[in-house]
Amino acid sequence: MSAKHRIAWLPGDGVGRDVMEAARLVLDRVGLDAEYLHGDIGWDYWCREGDALPARTVELLKGVKAALFGAITSKPAKEAEKELAPALQGKGISYRSPIVRMRQMFDLYVCLRPCKAFPGNPLNYREGIDLVVFRENTEDLYAGVEFSTVPPALRDTLGALSPAFKPFAALPAEEVAVSCKINTRKGSERIARAAFEFAAKTGRAKVTVVHKANVVRATDGLFLEAARRVAKDYPDVALDDANIDAMTMWLLKNPFNYDVLVAPNLYGDIISDLCAQMVGGLGFGCSGNIGEKLAVFEPTHGSAPKYAGQYKVNPIATILAARMMLEWLGETEAAQRIENAVAAVVREGKVRTYDMGGSASTMQMAEAIADRLGAAVGARA
Ligand code: IPM
Numbered sequence: 001m002s003a004k005h006r007i008a009w010l011p012g013d014g015v016g017r018d019v020m021e022a023a024r025l026v027l028d029r030v031g032l033d034a035e036y037l038h039g040d041i042g043w044d045y046w047c048r049e050g051d052a053l054p055a056r057t058v059e060l061l062k063g064v065k066a067a068l069f070g071a072i073t074s075k076p077a078k079e080a081e082k083e084l085a086p087a088l089q090g091k092g093i094s095y096r097s098p099i100v101r102m103r104q105m106f107d108l109y110v111c112l113r114p115c116k117a118f119p120g121n122p123l124n125y126r127e128g129i130d131l132v133v134f135r136e137n138t139e140d141l142y143a144g145v146e147f148s149t150v151p152p153a154l155r156d157t158l159g160a161l162s163p164a165f166k167p168f169a170a171l172p173a174e175e176v177a178v179s180c181k182i183n184t185r186k187g188s189e190r191i192a193r194a195a196f197e198f199a200a201k202t203g204r205a206k207v208t209v210v211h212k213a214n215v216v217r218a219t220d221g222l223f224l225e226a227a228r229r230v231a232k233d234y235p236d237v238a239l240d241d242a243n244i245d246a247m248t249m250w251l252l253k254n255p256f257n258y259d260v261l262v263a264p265n266l267y268g269d270i271i272s273d274l275c276a277q278m279v280g281g282l283g284f285g286c287s288g289n290i291g292e293k294l295a296v297f298e299p300t301h302g303s304a305p306k307y308a309g310q311y312k313v314n315p316i317a318t319i320l321a322a323r324m325m326l327e328w329l330g331e332t333e334a335a336q337r338i339e340n341a342v343a344a345v346v347r348e349g350k351v352r353t354y355d356m357g358g359s360a361s362t363m364q365m366a367e368a369i370a371d372r373l374g375a376a377v378g379a380r381a
């Protein structure tokens with residue numbers, strides 16, 4: 001009989017493989033009825049094939065509802081090109097982060113990043129923090145419309161259309177780079193709606209829109225306006241907004257004044273690292289990249305190549321990403337059991353990875369969590 005769920009399994013590279021092994025141990029022990037389909041992704045495929053997200057992996061993702069993704073190494077364009085197989089060099093192949101590509105290719109427009117302090121975690125900035133970030137995941141400065149030297153047609157057009165471009169138009173093309181921040185009404189409204197919908201469903205009081213509309217007037221102005229319009233449909237949820245810079249200060253000063261945050265892509269990227277740090281750092285930050293048909297779950301941390309294969313890093317972020325995946329798949333009871341098990345292990349404080357001041361390995365942490373899963377409701381003893 002075929003399994004109930006088909007899940008794309010994308011370990012990637014670096015510590016991605018370590019933490020995925022840990023997550024798998026927990027998923028197996030929670031008794032998820034799933035078939036895991038391995039997908040090639042990451043730095044090795046960039047070096048060997050010139051593509052960190054090979055077409056066969058894209059095909060695999062087309063046939064599943066969910067994927068769990070570990071981590072992958074990414075490097076700036078010039079360094080990346082140097083590591084390509086000699087036969088692939090000088091062909092103008094350029095590196096783009098596979099996770100960013102997956103988000104755009106599959107329109108995974110919600111980046112959901114819950115940041116909740118588990119009681120007793122020695123890394124908590126404060127006990128009781130419970131923030132949820134909704135980051136727009138496909139547009140903004142991540143649109144990928146960039147020019148590392150400005151083509152003359154672009155220079156002339158910008159010069160003709162915007163007086164503010166005048167000082168730049170006079171410079172030699174190779175002295176100027178342009179990255180376009182592109183935000184759409186549809187993109188802004190749907191992330192705002194996702195945030196408000198979540199707040200309304202989970203009984204959260206407030207959504208704070210993070211922006212810089214006082215300076216970045218066109219794009220962030222549109223984002224803020226879209227959020228305000230959506231907020232009207234949710235009279236029971238308060239709307240609040242703050243500039244990204246002030247937000248970083250306020251979050252540290254008064255973390256309990258905030259609840260759900262919604263932001264365009266880049267500010268969401270920044271603010272979600274800050275929020276993750278307040279609840280234990282990257283060992284606790286997990287993400288869901290969620291679209292209509294597919295969702296890709298991942299720890300927020302990177303691939304930390306120097307720790308690869310050492311089974312040293314904290315797998316909790318990935319285990320919590322797996323928990324989010326179970327919710328998306330409708331396996332809410334299993335999701336809750338994982339959440340409770342993580343909470344129990346953190347509260348007891350006997351098993352701690354190095355980031356938490358302990359010496360437990362990645363797999364020891366996973367074992368400890370698996371041991372606390374308890375029996376499924378309705379399971380026979
Ligand atoms: C994240 C990461 C990615 C991003 C990187 C790895 C491209 O920082 O998921 O937050 O910038 O979105």
Ligand code: MG
Pocket residue numbers: 269270273
């Ligand atoms: Mg980030």
